[in-house]
Amino acid sequence: MRRFDPRIRLPKLATRYFPNALWRLPENEKKVALTFDDGPVPEVTPWVLDLLKEENIKACFFCVGENVERHPELYQQIIANGHQVGNHTFNHLQGLKTPDEAFLANVEKAATYVDSKFMRPPHGWLRKSQYRELTKDYEVVMWDLISRDYKEKTSPKAVVSNVMNFVRPGSIIIFHDSVKAQKNLRPALPVVIKKLKEEGYQFTLLPEKGKQKTDKH
Numbered sequence: 001m002r003r004f005d006p007r008i009r010l011p012k013l014a015t016r017y018f019p020n021a022l023w024r025l026p027e028n029e030k031k032v033a034l035t036f037d038d039g040p041v042p043e044v045t046p047w048v049l050d051l052l053k054e055e056n057i058k059a060c061f062f063c064v065g066e067n068v069e070r071h072p073e074l075y076q077q078i079i080a081n082g083h084q085v086g087n088h089t090f091n092h093l094q095g096l097k098t099p100d101e102a103f104l105a106n107v108e109k110a111a112t113y114v115d116s117k118f119m120r121p122p123h124g125w126l127r128k129s130q131y132r133e134l135t136k137d138y139e140v141v142m143w144d145l146i147s148r149d150y151k152e153k154t155s156p157k158a159v160v161s162n163v164m165n166f167v168r169p170g171s172i173i174i175f176h177d178s179v180k181a182q183k184n185l186r187p188a189l190p191v192v193i194k195k196l197k198e199e200g201y202q203f204t205l206l207p208e209k210g211k212q213k214t215d216k217h
């Protein structure tokens with residue numbers, strides 16, 4: 001049974017605040033997109049890459065620029081394994097707490113390390129003015145459900161439930177390849193993948209709409 005929990009899925013009305021952002025994939029196919037935020041870090045990202053390889057799943061990694069600067073080999077491994085990458089700012093800045101100019105400059109700084117037309121705002125929120133500027137160059141990717149794996153006080157079991165109680169065709173699901181999340185991610189992610197497969201879900205990449213905008217052919 002699906003419950004209402006805005007910490008996991010925002011009410012539809014809230015998603016309209018960023019109407020052109022990507023919140024969900026087409027609802028008529030039983031597919032989900034796994035996304036991993038805040039890496040790449042050596043403690044977790046290689047483990048995620050190994051698991052995805054074993055399970056034959058491609059995903060999107062929203063990378064923090066300063067992490068890519070520190071671990072370029074991990075970024076290259078993500079690309080080499082056929083995954084997508086997205087921009088998650090250089091310093092994981094919260095848009096609402098950051099003046100527009102500084103925020104946008106931080107996204108551009110990250111773009112020198114992360115080659116992508118996808119952008120996900122850290123903590124999920126942006127000022128409307130930042131959103132308007134970003135959508136000129138990026139596809140802003142939000143989520144259909146958040147696993148809450150990064151919450152210290154949650155359990156791996158709760159993370160599995162968060163996903164399995166809320167998943168639906170087209171869900172864009174957020175996990176974190178971060179040190180903070182790994183105590184939940186490591187036990188929960190293999191279980192989530194197994195259960196989703198059992199329920200008949202396929203895994204897909206994000207639609208490359210942003211690229212079509214710029215590729216003029």
Ligand SMILES: [Zn+2]
Nearest residue numbers: 037038122123
């Ligand atoms: Zn983040």
